[in-house]
Amino acid sequence: MIFKVEQDTCVGCGACESTCPEVFEVIDDKSQVKLNPVPKEFQSPALSAEDGCPVLAISHQE
Ligand code: SF4
Numbered sequence: 462m463i464f465k466v467e468q469d470t471c472v473g474c475g476a477c478e479s480t481c482p483e484v485f486e487v488i489d490d491k492s493q494v495k496l497n498p499v500p501k502e503f504q505s506p507a508l509s510a511e512d513g514c515p516v517l518a519i520s521h522q523e
Pocket residue numbers: 466470471472473474475476477478487491492513514515516517518519
């Protein structure tokens with residue numbers, strides 16, 4: 462599963478990093494995906510982070 466953060470949309474709130482710090486890290490007010498493809502054990506929290514993004518900046522592909 463590949464995750465992507467739309468850099469122009471991300472507002473750097475940090476919610477994704479709080480939910481799944483193994484995958485997301487906010488650097489200079491923009492979230493970066495640290496692990497791609499995302500290993501199975503982190504897919505569920507990464508999807509939760511996607512659901513929790515207030516500006517829908519996170520997307521994924523199988
Ligand atoms: S939750 Fe969304 S807006 Fe907030 S840092 Fe993560 S990607 Fe950016």
